[in-house]
Amino acid sequence: MTIAATRTTTAVPTRALLACGAISGPLYFLTSFTQAAVRDGFDLTKHPASMLSNGDAGWIQVTNFLVTGILMIAGAIGLSRTLEPGRGSTWGPRLLGVFGVSLLFAAVFKADAGNGFPVGSGPATLSTAGILHMTAGSVGFLSLIVATFVFASRFSREGHRGWAICSRATGIAFFASFAGISSGNANAVVMLAFWATVLLAWGWVTAVVIRTAR
Template identity: 45%
Template sequence: MTTTSASAANTTPRVTLRTLLAAGLVAGPLYTAVWLGQAATREGFDITRHPASLLANGGPGWIQTANFVIAGILSIAAAVGLRRAIVGRGSRWAPRLVGAYGVGLLLAAIFPADPAAGFPAGTPADYAEISTRGMGHFVAGSIGFTGLIAACLVMAAHYRSTGRTGWARYSTVTGVLFLGAFVGLMAGAGKPVTIIAFGVAIVLGWSWIAAICADHRRTT
């Protein structure tokens, strides 16, 4: 009886940790699939002109809102898993920063982006009014994307401290590219190259979260 109880006690945390890290594997592909599915089917949406956030507008906008909520919850769950899994340098801040990315996604659901650049259909092409909710969305994005960028750089330091230079480079490159794309989006005034670059950066960011969760899941 004692042996069985001890075995169960040792097994339960392990299963829980793997489940939390699995959330990080699911979050990105699910978010991307829902985003691109909408991009291909929503009237008036042009992936070279409209960032994913604009999909929260219009009748079917609840789909993107739900996408933000689910991705945010899964990211926070992954952050909890990483907090338990990471040992050494970055063990506190990296998970917190991934969690901040998740919080940013939840806030993006609460504060949808304003209609812009002709979307949703019927919006003037030059419409660019910033409402209170639009400002809230900008703050949400700043919190989330800054968290993700910083998480990449903190994890790069963690991997360097453990001698895993390949992972350190991967984390650094992801963080730097995401930073460049985010700055470009803010400064690009809706130019197609900046919209596309930022969309690619989102995919890279999600891929990085999935990769580090898979990496730590293998060792648990």
């Protein structure tokens, strides 16, 4: 009786944590794309989502970073509870947790305005907050990229070849676009590719969390 009660008690919060991780990506992109569509001067071919933190409505994106960061950390904790012991189960959730923490830092240290957003802003200039924002983003994105390969290794060991291939492909695509935008030559193609692969990577996170929950 005691064992059954204990299992019920632990299963409910774990499912809740996994649910938090599953909705973090959809919530982030729903909020970001909605703002991108309605805020004057914002252009998907020129501006990353982090620049939405600027301007009178910037608090919306700041809140978006905070909420989705907390949800991602919760999801990482949920994954660590449900995956069996092993290298993948140890480092995979930890790396996703680092990604979640990076979103919190991105909320505290806003990206610099510039390149026409908000309307009227001139060329982008680097501030201390902007540098810290980029540093946090780089650490978070690299953690997410490495996580795709860590989970890919686990899927391979378990015989889930399709999941392993998709995980590695996601990591490679995301790394390529991240390298492109970090090069300083972020033209329209590079920027759109970055948006697409961030969406892909977060979609991968959602899929892995849902798979685990099932």
